[in-house]
Every structure is written in structure tokens, then in C-alpha cells.
Amino acid sequence: MARRTKKTLEFKDVGTGSGPLLVVDDLHTAFRTGRGTVRAVDGVSFEVEEGKTLGIVGESGSGKTVLSRSIMGLLPPRDVVRSGTVHFGGHELTAMDESQLREVWGAELSMIFQDPMTALNPVKRIGVQIAESLALHMGMDKKESRSTAVELLRSVGIPSPEERVRWYPFQLSGGMRQRVMIAIALACAPRLVLADEPTTGLDVTVQAQILDLLADLQRERHMAVILVTHDLGVVATRADDIIVMYAGKIVERAPTRTLFNDTKMPYTRALMDSIPRLSDPSGARLDAIAGRPPDLVNPPTGCRFAPRCQYAQDKCRQSEPPLRTVGSPDHLFACWYPLVDGVSTAPAVAVTVGPTNNPTAGSPSAAAPSTGENDG
Amino acid sequence: MGKYLLRRLLQLVVVSFVISVLAFLLVHLLPGDPTTTILGPNDTAANRAILMKQLGLDLPLWQQYLTWLGAIFQGNFGNSYLNHQSVTHILATGAPVDFELILISQTIAFSVAVPLALVTSRKPNRPLDNVSTTSTFGLLALPPFVVAPILVAVFAVGLGWFPATGYTPFTQSPATNIHQMILPSVAITAGSIAVYYRLLRSDLISTLQQDFITMARSKGLSSRRIMWRHAFRPSSFSLLAAAGINIGALIAGTFVVELLFAMPGIGYALVQAVEQRDYLVVQGIALVVAIAYVIIQFIIDFIFTIVDPRVVRE
Numbered sequence: 001m002a003r004r005t006k007k008t009l010e011f012k013d014v015g016t017g018s019g020p021l022l023v024v025d026d027l028h029t030a031f032r033t034g035r036g037t038v039r040a041v042d043g044v045s046f047e048v049e050e051g052k053t054l055g056i057v058g059e060s061g062s063g064k065t066v067l068s069r070s071i072m073g074l075l076p077p078r079d080v081v082r083s084g085t086v087h088f089g090g091h092e093l094t095a096m097d098e099s100q101l102r103e104v105w106g107a108e109l110s111m112i113f114q115d116p117m118t119a120l121n122p123v124k125r126i127g128v129q130i131a132e133s134l135a136l137h138m139g140m141d142k143k144e145s146r147s148t149a150v151e152l153l154r155s156v157g158i159p160s161p162e163e164r165v166r167w168y169p170f171q172l173s174g175g176m177r178q179r180v181m182i183a184i185a186l187a188c189a190p191r192l193v194l195a196d197e198p199t200t201g202l203d204v205t206v207q208a209q210i211l212d213l214l215a216d217l218q219r220e221r222h223m224a225v226i227l228v229t230h231d232l233g234v235v236a237t238r239a240d241d242i243i244v245m246y247a248g249k250i251v252e253r254a255p256t257r258t259l260f261n262d263t264k265m266p267y268t269r270a271l272m273d274s275i276p277r278l279s280d281p282s283g284a285r286l287d288a289i290a291g292r293p294p295d296l297v298n299p300p301t302g303c304r305f306a307p308r309c310q311y312a313q314d315k316c317r318q319s320e321p322p323l324r325t326v327g328s329p330d331h332l333f334a335c336w337y338p339l340v341d342g343v344s345t346a347p348a349v350a351v352t353v354g355p356t357n358n359p360t361a362g363s364p365s366a367a368a369p370s371t372g373e374n375d376g
Numbered sequence: 377m378g379k380y381l382l383r384r385l386l387q388l389v390v391v392s393f394v395i396s397v398l399a400f401l402l403v404h405l406l407p408g409d410p411t412t413t414i415l416g417p418n419d420t421a422a423n424r425a426i427l428m429k430q431l432g433l434d435l436p437l438w439q440q441y442l443t444w445l446g447a448i449f450q451g452n453f454g455n456s457y458l459n460h461q462s463v464t465h466i467l468a469t470g471a472p473v474d475f476e477l478i479l480i481s482q483t484i485a486f487s488v489a490v491p492l493a494l495v496t497s498r499k500p501n502r503p504l505d506n507v508s509t510t511s512t513f514g515l516l517a518l519p520p521f522v523v524a525p526i527l528v529a530v531f532a533v534g535l536g537w538f539p540a541t542g543y544t545p546f547t548q549s550p551a552t553n554i555h556q557m558i559l560p561s562v563a564i565t566a567g568s569i570a571v572y573y574r575l576l577r578s579d580l581i582s583t584l585q586q587d588f589i590t591m592a593r594s595k596g597l598s599s600r601r602i603m604w605r606h607a608f609r610p611s612s613f614s615l616l617a618a619a620g621i622n623i624g625a626l627i628a629g630t631f632v633v634e635l636l637f638a639m640p641g642i643g644y645a646l647v648q649a650v651e652q653r654d655y656l657v658v659q660g661i662a663l664v665v666a667i668a669y670v671i672i673q674f675i676i677d678f679i680f681t682i683v684d685p686r687v688v689r690e
Contacts, residue, residue: 074594106595113594119587123609123684132605133595168685184595 019090020047021224022071022192027084029063029070036297037081040066042248044084048192048224053215055235055256056228057271058245061293064228065114067245068194071226072109073101089191107137110185112214114197116177120169126153126180127165130187137188152183157213175206179213186217192224199234211238232271236260241330244268247294247304250323254331264326264333266344267305303336311337311344380688384677388670395666396448400441402662403655409433410457413653444659453660458652463660470642471664473543473634476553477641478626480561481568482619489572494603497580508573516570524563524636531559541638560637564630568622575618579611586610609683616683620676624669628661 029041040063048054058064069075071086073093086093088109093101113119121129130152131145140148146165153161156179169177178198185193195214199207215238218225227235235242235256242259244252244267252265263269273287291308294300303321306312313336321334337346410431411424428434432443447454453463496505532540538559546553583589584607592606631643642661649657680687 072594074590102596102598104596105593106597111591111594113587113591115587119591121588121592121606121610122686124606132597132601136596170686181591184591 021050021089022048022226023085023087024071025085025087027067027070027086028082029066029075030081032079032081033297038296039299040248040296041070042296042299044245044248044250046243046250046253048226050191051218051222051224052240053218053225053227053238055239055242056226056245057230057232057235057242059230059271059289059293061247061296062245063248063296064230064245065196068111068196068226068228072105072111072194073098074105074111103137106133106190107188108191110188110190110193112178112181112185112193112195112198115201116169116174116181117201119181120177122169125166125168126172130165130180130184133184133187148187149183152187153180155217156180156183156186157209158183174202175210178202178206178210182210182214182217186221186223189221190223192226193218194226194228196228197230198227200230207234231275233275244271247299248296249304249334250332251305251335252333253323254328254333258328258331262331263342264331264338265305265335266309266311266339269339269342303334311346313337313346380681381678384674388674391670392667395670396445396663397441399659399662399666400444401437403659404437410653410655414457448660448663453663454656456649456654456657458654463657466645466657467642467660467664469545470640470645470661472545473639473641474627474630474643476546476557477561477564477630477633477639478623480557481565481626482623484561484565485568485572486619489569489576490608493573493576493580494608497577497584498599498603500577500581505577509577512570512573515566516574518566519632520563520567520630521632521636523566524560524633527559527563528636541636543637543639556637556639560630560633560639563633563636564626571618571622572615576611576615579614580607583607583611612683613680616676616679620673624672627668627672628665 024047025045027041027044028039031038031040042063044067046054056064056067070082071093073086073096075082082094084094088104091104093104096104120126127146127149130149131142134140134145134148135142138145150161150165153164158164158176158179164172169180172180178201198214199210202210211234214225217223227239229235239256242254242256243250244259244265246267252259252263252268259268260272263272270287270289274289276286289308294304294307300307300317302317302319303309303312306316309316315336321336323332323334325332326338337344339345410433411427415423415427432440435443444454451464453467455462456466492508496508499505528540531537539556542556544552544556589602589607592602597606628643628646630641631647633639634641634644642665646658646661646665648654649661
């Protein structure tokens with residue numbers, strides 16, 4: 001498909017190797033609710049290079065979905081407080097008003113939503129839903145946008161796209177709908193795609209297909225992708241770097257290989273242990289993380305994971321660990337007693353094992369085997 | 377879609393048949409009989425029997441029904457027992473009045489309610505929304521027989537912009553007709569505006585919370601396009617259903633306005649006929665009104681197939 005000149009901002013000249021594509025600096029996002037202010041994203045900073053894949057992992061309520069919406073600026077109009085900056089292709093998104101953002105949205109920065117059952121308009125033909133972005137950002141006329149929509153459907157692996165282009169979402173399966181959503185997100189060849197739990201609503205067999213498709217298209221088009229998920233397994237083989245979020249903060253950030261080989265943060269370790277393995281003996285107990293993430297209206301003092309951490313010490317409960325490095329500069333973590341070769345450096349580990357000293361913990365069997373169900 | 381509509385059409389035929397039986401029986405279930413109406417209460421039993429025979433009322437019910445229905449298929453609904461006007465004539469002069477009243481009042485209702493809902497639902501509980509929600513709540517509490525005298529007092533008697541009463545057929549003088557139609561139409565439009573506005577507003581507010589609206593925003597579409605192209609259609613289902621019921625209820629349900637503005641509609645004719653036990657007139661009007669109702673529901677069903685493609689398959 002020929003890439004056409006977009007009717008968007010001055011983005012054409014951006015991204016010629018001058019710095020990272022996306023720079024998020026000390027981003028905070030809070031919601032005013034009746035119970036108080038929910039600090040869903042609480043001081044997050046990171047960068048994404050052109051063409052790279054960043055995985056953002058965390059359980060339900062860790063703030064990862066809000067983070068992705070906040071990066072885009074796609075937040076509800078009221079009762080939201082956002083601070084910090086987001087630079088995209090050299091432009092400060094956080095300084096733009098909505099009419100300026102609309103020129104970036106869909107054109108250079110687009111989003112794949114979690115649930116393909118609800119994220120497509122149920123009463124509009126899928127072809128129309130693809131074509132409207134093309135008409136808006138690429139200035140295509142009706143005929144051209146229609147034929148491009150067909151090509152896009154073909155490129156995301158939808159059989160007989162000439163016919164399907166006239167179908168409605170309810171006539172397609174979940175996997176097909178997610179393919180349509182990818183086609184919509186990629187229609188105008190954006191530089192960065194935010195994929196928010198793109199496979200959570202799908203059957204396991206379809207999940208891999210969709211992720212592979214996304215990876216192929218990413219390579220072809222040299223896009224950067226932020227893959228938001230609760231499932232470390234999803235990002236393990238696909239992300240260049242991984243950010244682990246907990247209670248609105250980054251708790252560990254590293255290149256994927258480093259994160260898996262040299263896990264520093266007990267929370268990351270716990271996430272890994274909660275993935276069921278085929279090699280485990282039948283009937284083996286799954287190491288679920290006891291308890292639930294903290295209430296973001298009144299987060300605990302000290303390390304936010306301390307109430308659920310089996311290695312937590314008094315220091316952890318009193319002062320918050322900064323995001324820091326030891327040795328390798330691209331491996332950041334927030335823990336007073338980081339793991340070394342899988343073993344905690346905290347003193348008196350053996351005494352504090354288990355959920356007995358854990359005020360917010362429910363029974364371990366009540367916690368989900370994975371890190372959580374679909375969060376919004 | 378053709379199959380779906382065909383099934384609906386078949387249902388329509390069955391329902392119409394049932395209605396015709398009910399309309400026919402209904403009148404026979406009422407106390408009193410037409411001979412009393414025609415001859416007065418003091419005539420002899422023998423005279424009544426003769427008249428019964430002349431009118432065919434001595435025959436078994438099923439025969440009377442078939443005779444009645446057979447004549448209707450030839451366009452003959454019979455004549456009024458009282459003034460000997462043909463029922464067909466009463467319907468032909470009355471129906472346009474009701475049709476016009478409904479058409480004008482509903483056009484006003486939609487053109488006020490829809491834009492208002494689209495504007496206010498974007499920012500619920502802001503001043504504009506609060507004012508419209510409260511004032512439509514007020515409209516809902518005002519029945520036509522309250523609105524109509526106020527309108528007459530202000531716009532006919534006070535300002536003299538419109539006539540207080542009277543009806544001229546459209547075919548005779550379109551300008552005069554429209555001029556006379558405005559006040560009565562507005563009088564019945566108030567309730568419709570309130571219902572349509574409130575339904576559409578609350579459905580829009582919940583639609584705007586949907587993922588596909590956030591998705592549409594993330595494409596960079598303008599708010600106006602999102603409201604009209606993405607939010608309006610999926611929010612219009614209850615509006616459409618309510619419009620069907622409301623319009624149905626307005627057929628022959630406008631007799632209060634017809635009475636107040638002295639317009640010869642079928643609603644008024646029906647009430648009169650019931651009062652005077654003018655059986656054939658009641659039967660004829662009831663049948664036509666009920667069938668019109670069924671046809672309107674059919675049209676609404678048809679619009680549903682356009683607005684929501686899912687109904688056809690489900």
C-alpha cells in the first residue's frame with residue numbers, strides 16, 4: 001500500500017534519528033472521585049525508540065490502561081488531573097488541545113483496544129469504520145478509501161475482504177474483529193501504536209495469531225508498539241524492553257532478556273511465578289500473589305508492594321524505594337532488597353515468608369492464577 | 377432483510393384479522409342496541425324486530441361479520457344509523473386532520489428533541505442540560521388540554537397570530553390549512569418532545585461511555601462527527617420504539633385537541649359515535665385506527681432494520 005502524504009501537523013520531518021520517538025517524563029494522572037483522588041499513574045517516566053516494542057506489564061488496577069490513555073491524552077474531559085510531559089516525535093502532546101491532538105490521533109499515534117466486542121461500532125459496516133480515518137487523515141475520496149480498506153483487511157489476514165468490507169462487527173468472530181481493529185489502528189501508518197491488552201478478550205489459540213500479526217505488521221511498517229498486558233508471557237518474546245507497573249508506579253524496567261534473567265523486584269518475580277508451566281508436575285500448586293493491589297486513594301507508605309511482599313522489612317514499610325540501578329544502567333528497579341539470582345537480599349527472609357504478616361492479603365486460593373482479569 | 381420483513385408482513389395480516397373480529401365483537405358486547413338509537417326508547421317490540429331484520433341484525437354473528445367484512449373489502453363500511461352519512465366519507469374527511477396533526481407535531485418534536493439531546497448529553501449535569509431536563513419534565517406534566525387553552529389565550533386571543541379555531545382542508549387552501557394547524561399541533565407536541573428528548577439524552581449518555589466512542593475519538597474524529605455518525609444511531613433504539621407507540625396513541629387520540637380547536641378529525645368522530653351508539657361508525661373507525669396502528673409498527677420495524685442491522689439476524 002502506497003504511503004500518502006498525511007494532512008497532519010509538521011510530523012513529516014520528525015523522527016530522523018534525533019532522539020527517541022516517545023518521551024514520557026514524570027507523568028501523573030489522577031481521577032477525582034467521591035471517595036477521594038485516585039492516583040492511577042503516579043510519576044512514570046520512560047522512552048520508546050522508533051520501531052521498538054515496549055511491554056507494560058501489571059495486574060488489574062496497576063494503572064497500565066490509564067497510563068496508555070494518558071500518554072495519548074485520551075482521557076475523560078472532567079475530574080482528571082494530569083501533570084508531567086509526553087513528547088512524541090519532538091512535539092509535546094501534553095501541551096496540545098484536543099483539536100491539535102485529533103490531527104495526531106489515528107494518524108501518527110493510534111490505539112488498539114482491549115475488547116474487540118465493544119470497541120467497534122455495532123451499527124456501522126467495518127469498511128466504513130476503516131475508511132473514515134483514511135478520509136480524515138489521508139484526504140482520500142470515497143472510492144479510494146474503500147479500496148484501501150479492502151487492502152488493509154487483506155493485510156490483516158481477513159479472507160475475501162471485498163465481501164467482508166460490507167459486513168457489520170456482529171457478523172465476525174472475536175479474532176476477526178481484533179484483526180479489524182488492528183486494520184483501523186494501522187490504516188494511516190502511525191509511528192506508534194498503543195495496544196491495550198489486545199488479546200485479553202480472545203481465545204488462547206487466537207491470541208498468538210493476533211500478536212504475530214501485529215509483530216509482522218510492525219516490522220513491515222517500522223512502527224513502535226507499546227504492548228500493555230497483565231500477562232508477562234505475552235511480552236516475553238515480543239518486547240524489546242519491559243516495564244513492570246505496580247500501584248501506578250514503575251517498579252522495574254529492563255530490556256526483556258535482562259528482566260527475565262536477572263529479576264530484581266520481588267513483584268516481577270511473583271508475576272513470573274504466577275504463570276502456570278507445562279513442566280510443573282500435575283497438581284502442583286500455582287504461586288499466586290496473595291492479596292490485592294492497594295487502594296490508590298490511600299496508598300501505603302513505603303514500598304507499595306510491601307504489604308504483599310514475602311520479603312518485606314520494616315524499612316520497606318517506612319520509606320519508599322527509589323527507582324535505581326545497580327551495575328547495568330538500563331536496568332531500573334524500586335526495591336530496598338533486590339533479588340540476586342532469585343534470592344532476596346533481605347535479612348531474616350525465612351521468618352517472614354508467607355501471608356501471615358500481610359494485612360491486605362486474602363486467602364491465596366482466592367487470588368487469580370494469572371495476574372488479573374480484564375481491567376478497563 | 378426481505379425475509380424478515382415478509383415475516384413481519386404476515387404477522388401484520390394476522391393481527392389485522394384479529395383486530396377486525398374484535399372491532400366487530402366489541403360493539404356487540406356493548407349494552408343497548410341500534411334499534412333503540414334509531415327508533416327511540418319508546419317504540420314497540422314488533423317495530424324493533426322489523427328494523428332488526430332490515431339491518432340484518434337478526435342473523436347469526438358470523439354471518440353479520442362476513443357481510444360486514446365483505447363490504448369493507450369493497451370500500452363500503454356502511455352508513456351511520458343516525459345521519460346516514462357513509463362511514464367511508466367520515467373517514468375520508470377526518471383522517472387527513474389526524475394525519476396532519478401527527479405529521480406536524482412529530483416533525484416539531486423530533487427537530488427540537490434530537491438536536492437538544494445531542495448537545496446536552498455531551499455535558500450532562502451542566503447548566504444547559506439541567507435547564508432542558510427540568511423544563512421537559514415540566515412539559516411532560518402538561519397534557520394537551522392544559523397547553524391548548526394557554527396557546528389559544530396567548531397566540532390567538534392575545535397576539536392574534538393564529539386563529540383560535542377552524543379547519544380548512546389542505547387541498548382547498550394550503551396556506552390557511554397550515555396556519556390553522558400550527559396551534560393544535562404544538563399543543564400535542566409538548567409531551568412528545570419531553571419523552572423523545574429524555575429517552576435520547578439518557579441513551580446517548582450511556583452510549584458515550586462505550587468503548588467504541590473512545591475508539592472513534594482515538595481515530596481523531598471531530599466531536600460533531602462522533603455524535604452524529606457514531607453515537608446517535610446506536611442510541612436511537614428506544615427513541616424509535618417510543619415514537620412508534622406514541623404516534624400510534626395519537627391516531628384518534630387527539631380528540632381533545634380536535635374538540636378544542638373545532639377540527640373534524642376521526643378522534644372526535646369516534647367519541648361522538650360511541651356516545652350515540654352509532655355502531656357501524658364505531659366499528660369502521662376502530663378498525664381503521666387499529667390497522668393504522670399496526671402499519672405504523674410495521675414501518676417502525678422497517679426503520680429498525682436500517683438503524684440496527686443486528687435485528688434482522690437475531
